Amino acid sequence: MRHFLSSDAITDLSTILNNIKNIKENPFGNSSLGKNKTMVLLFFNPSLRTRLSTQKAALNLGMHVIPMNVAQGWKIEFEDGTIMNLDKAEHIKEAAAVISQYADVIGIRTFPSLINKEQDYQEMILSQFVKYASVPIVNMESATVHPLQSLTDLFTIEEYKKKTRPKVVLTWAPHPRALPQAVANSFTEWIQKMDYEFVITHPKGYELAPHFTKDCTIEYDQHKAFENADFIYAKNWSSYSDYGKILPTSTNWMITKEKMALTNEAYFMHCLPVRRNVVVEDAVLDSPNSIVIPQAGNRTHAAQAVLTQILNK
């Protein structure tokens, strides 16, 4: 693996899932692999889990880590041929090439505009870094996907599943702000590589991009979707068709104890951060079936498995 940008980077999913298990059992077993190598983490928007887990993963491999918040103050020009006489002081061509002088691996976290669908779905920022950097790039959540999260999610399901072929439900849930489709896209993309029963449930108008959902089962009745589920994965996302918008829909999509009672004592998952009593009620999030904390803990092991593959290459 050179870059880790999406599920396409993983040619052998069962091997990397097994590697994550081994890393979890023995996190310092390869602590010299990244000796004298540096990882630069660029954050165009805030992060708690991705930032700390990726940093910890790199440290466990003996790497140096330089995190950098670039949300404010550093405005990069991404367009080719622009006359740069406005507020953007640096072009991506120099920025990515210069960071490559200091880093052996670059992690990038960037959100979509949620305004320009075409530009977001072309992964304009991430792809420009890939083009102009001379070192491997790790996607720490981009405009349309969050592969480190999804790899973690698959590992967590494998860890907790009680039957070979569990029923996994991705459910839309309400949120006061317009959020990216990245986590839902990515979860959908990765889960189709597993032999699970997979159902997506959301209100009409929240259909994900067809190239992610492909032949997935979409069930508009949330109660029906929850029946006999073994895992409920909740996430809000804004509309793809009415791009970036929150649609007028009822708020009764919140995950409640009553809805969880329809399931096969399902585990509750969410990538976090989560809005309590908006996305999910306290009674579910605080229940023994909520696995959101170990799920977040697994972020480190998944990131470490990805970095191990990159460093070995």
Ligand code: CP
């Ligand atoms: N799940 C996730 O990516 O969390 P952060 O936004 O805190 O990184």
